[in-house]
Amino acid sequence: MTARKGLLERLREGPVIGDGGFVFQLEKRGYVKAGPWTPExxxxxxxxxxxxxxxxxxxGSDVMQAFTFYATEDKLVNRGNKAGETIGVDKINRASSKLAREVAAEGDALTLGGISQCPSYLSGMSKDDVKAEYRKQIKVFxxxxxxxxxxxxxxxxxxxxxxxxxCKETDKVVAASMCIGPEGDMHGVSAAxxxxxxxxxxxxxxxxxCHFDPFVSLEALKKMKEGLEAAGLKPFLMCQPLAYHTPDAGKQGFIDLPEFPFGLEARICTRWDMHxxxxxxxELGVxxxxxxxxxxxxxxxxxxxxxxxxxxxxxxGSDMHDAWGKGLEMxxxxxxxxxxxxxxxxKLMPASGRPYCSSMSCPDNWGVTQGDSVLKQQATSTSSEEIAKLKAMQDQKKA
Structure with a gap:
C-alpha cells in the first residue's frame, strides 16, 4: 500500500483545503455553549x-481538524464552565482526536491536533506555566x-x-495562524x-x-508575505478566515461588532464570495x-x-451541485x-432584505484583551461623563 502523503508534501504539490468552523456550527445546532465555546x-x-x-x-476538506478548540484545563473550568472537572481535558481531546482519525480514514484526509490561546497567558502566568498547559494537549495528539x-x-x-x-518538542509538522488583521497583534507588533x-x-x-473576513485576512497575509520575503524566510502560507463580512471591524475583529455572536447571519459570505x-x-501564494x-x-x-x-x-459534494449553478438549467x-x-x-450584489438596516456597524472598541481585574479597574476609573461622551459618539456614528 502506498504511504499517505504528509502535509508538507501535499503543499508542495498544490493547494490543501482545510475545514470550517466547528464551534459556531455546533452552537447553532445545539451542541456547544456560546461564551465558553469549548468542545465537550x-x-x-x-x-x-x-x-x-x-x-x-x-x-472537499483535505484535513480533519480534531475538535479541540479552547480545550486547555484552565479554559474548561473558567468562569463556571465545569466541563473540565466533570469530563476532563484528556478525555475530551482523546475523543476529538479519535473522531478526526475515524472520518479522515473514510477519505484521503490528514488529521490535525490544534491548540489555542489560554487564560493562563492573559492572567500573567509564567512562560513555563503556560507551556505546561499546552503540553497536556500535545501529549494527547x-x-x-x-x-x-x-x-x-x-x-x-x-x-x-x-x-x-x-509543539516543536515533538517531531510533528507545525502550522501556526494568528487571529489578527492587517494592523497586527494586540500589542502593536506588525503582521509582517x-x-x-x-x-x-x-x-x-x-x-x-478567524476574527476577519476572507478579504481583510488576505490583506494581512500580503503584509506577512512581504515580511517573510524581506527576511529570506519561506514557510508555506495558510488562511482560515471568518465567513462573515467585516469591513467595519476594529483591530480585534468581529468580536467587537455588536452583532457578535448571535446576529451575524446578515453578514454571511455567499458561496460565490468563497470562489x-x-x-x-x-494567486497570492497561499x-x-x-x-x-x-x-x-x-x-x-x-x-x-x-x-x-x-x-x-x-x-x-459537487455531484449534487454542479459548479456555478449549472443544475439550474433543469x-x-x-x-x-x-x-x-x-x-x-x-456580478450579483445580494440584498439584505432589511430596509432600515445600515451597511456597517460601530464596533465596541474595548482595546487590548486583558484579565477581568484590569477591565474592572478601567471601568471603575472611567467617569460617568466620559461614558456618556463615548455613547454619544457611538450614537452619532450610527446615525
Whole structure:
C-alpha cells in the first residue's frame, strides 16, 4: 500500500483545503455553549461532531481538524464552565482526536491536533506555566497519532512563540495562524513581524485565522508575505478566515461588532464570495486554504470547486451541485434557468432584505484583551461623563 502523503508534501504539490468552523456550527445546532465555546460535545454528542466532520470531508476538506478548540484545563473550568472537572481535558481531546482519525480514514484526509490561546497567558502566568498547559494537549495528539499540529487563534505573538516552541518538542509538522488583521497583534507588533517571528520559532506553515473576513485576512497575509520575503524566510502560507463580512471591524475583529455572536447571519459570505476568496488566496501564494467561524460545508465546497483544476479533482459534494449553478438549467422557471452561469453569480450584489438596516456597524472598541481585574479597574476609573461622551459618539456614528 502506498504511504499517505504528509502535509508538507501535499503543499508542495498544490493547494490543501482545510475545514470550517466547528464551534459556531455546533452552537447553532445545539451542541456547544456560546461564551465558553469549548468542545465537550466530542464526548457528550459524538454523532454530531462526527457528522460535521463527514460533511466537510464530502465538501472537499483535505484535513480533519480534531475538535479541540479552547480545550486547555484552565479554559474548561473558567468562569463556571465545569466541563473540565466533570469530563476532563484528556478525555475530551482523546475523543476529538479519535473522531478526526475515524472520518479522515473514510477519505484521503490528514488529521490535525490544534491548540489555542489560554487564560493562563492573559492572567500573567509564567512562560513555563503556560507551556505546561499546552503540553497536556500535545501529549494527547502525539499519542493519538495526529498527522500534524496547529497553533491557532493567538492574539499575541509572544504567546504564539511559546506555543510553537512547545509543539516543536515533538517531531510533528507545525502550522501556526494568528487571529489578527492587517494592523497586527494586540500589542502593536506588525503582521509582517508576527509572520517572521512565527517562522523563526519553527513553524512550517504560517498565516491567519478567524476574527476577519476572507478579504481583510488576505490583506494581512500580503503584509506577512512581504515580511517573510524581506527576511529570506519561506514557510508555506495558510488562511482560515471568518465567513462573515467585516469591513467595519476594529483591530480585534468581529468580536467587537455588536452583532457578535448571535446576529451575524446578515453578514454571511455567499458561496460565490468563497470562489473569489479561493482564487485570490491561491494567486497570492497561499497553499493551505480553509475557514473558521461561520464557514459551512458549502463554503468549503466552493473553495474546492474553484481550485478543482489545481487539485485535479472536484469534491464528492459537487455531484449534487454542479459548479456555478449549472443544475439550474433543469428549473421549471425560465428566469431561474437564465441564472445557470458564472457571469450571473459573479456580478450579483445580494440584498439584505432589511430596509432600515445600515451597511456597517460601530464596533465596541474595548482595546487590548486583558484579565477581568484590569477591565474592572478601567471601568471603575472611567467617569460617568466620559461614558456618556463615548455613547454619544457611538450614537452619532450610527446615525
Amino acid at each position: 460535545a466530542s464526548v457528550t454528542h459524538t454523532d454530531a461532531v462526527r457528522s460535521l466532520h463527514r460533511d466537510f470531508l464530502r465538501a 502525539v499519542e493519538e497519532e495526529m498527522d500534524f499540529l496547529l497553533c491557532e487563534y493567538f492574539e499575541h505573538i509572544e504567546e504564539m512563540e511559546w506555543a510553537i516552541e512547545t 513581524e508576527c509572520a517572521v517571528r512565527m517562522a523563526r520559532a519553527g513553524a512550517d506553515v504560517v498565516g491567519v485565522n 473569489k476568496y479561493a482564487r485570490e488566496a491561491y 497553499r493551505y486554504i480553509g475557514g473558521c467561524c461561520g464557514f459551512e460545508p458549502y463554503h468549503i465546497r466552493a473553495v474546492a470547486e474553484e481550485l478543482a483544476k489545481e487539485r485535479g479533482r472536484f469534491p464528492p 428549473h421549471t422557471k425560465p428566469w431561474v434557468r437564465a441564472r445557470a452561469n458564472r457571469e450571473y453569480w459573479e
